[in-house]
Amino acid sequence: MANSGDKPAARNRESLWKDEFSIFQERERFVSRRQLIKFLTLTSLGMFVGNVWILFRSWMRRDSTFPRQEIARIGEIPVGGVKLFRYPNPKEQCLLVRTSEDNYVAYSQKCTHLSCAVYYSREDNQLICPCHNGRFSIRDGAVIQGPPTRALPHVILERKGQELIAIGMSGKLES
Numbered sequence: 296m297a298n299s300g301d302k303p304a305a306r307n308r309e310s311l312w313k314d315e316f317s318i319f320q321e322r323e324r325f326v327s328r329r330q331l332i333k334f335l336t337l338t339s340l341g342m343f344v345g346n347v348w349i350l351f352r353s354w355m356r357r358d359s360t361f362p363r364q365e366i367a368r369i370g371e372i373p374v375g376g377v378k379l380f381r382y383p384n385p386k387e388q389c390l391l392v393r394t395s396e397d398n399y400v401a402y403s404q405k406c407t408h409l410s411c412a413v414y415y416s417r418e419d420n421q422l423i424c425p426c427h428n429g430r431f432s433i434r435d436g437a438v439i440q441g442p443p444t445r446a447l448p449h450v451i452l453e454r455k456g457q458e459l460i461a462i463g464m465s466g467k468l469e470s
């Protein structure tokens with residue numbers, strides 16, 4: 296019974312509140328809907344632009360042509376020796392290893408796990424990443440052990456007279 300007596304008072308309090316802050320429910324709902332539509336439109340637009348950007352980047356990578364670049368001269372490094380060079384652009388560090396009298400291999404130096412620089416261990420005849428002890432085969436860059444799941448990108452070499460020329464890469468470069 297006490298409650299029924301309180302109801303008009305509560306209604307009065309509510310109407311007082313509404314008088315002081317003139318919020319009209321109709322208009323409030325209208326604004327909310329408009330804001331929601333604006334939010335959805337902007338979010339969709341953002342996602343669309345993001346997808347176009349991703350598509351554009353993958354398209355650019357697929358169609359990228361590799362430069363021909365002389366990276367060393369035959370006999371410049373000893374058997375078991377290493378030469379660092381940058382390919383296919385000045386940001387990408389690679390390493391060339393002379394594995395025997397007549398054989399050279401080259402790989403990206405960026406580990407495919409978290410991009411630490413790999414080095415060549417002559418004793419193990421492997422490419423080793425010091426960060427988490429990832430190991431890669433010197434023959435083809437395949438993962439031998441550790442957390443990396445992908446092989447090291449391989450630099451394709453061409454021999455022209457006394458020159459060793461990088462002509463392309465196989466495998467995905469870390470970004």
Ligand code: FES
Pocket residue numbers: 406407408409410411424425426427428429441442443
């Ligand atoms: S960064 Fe090379 S193994 Fe982790």
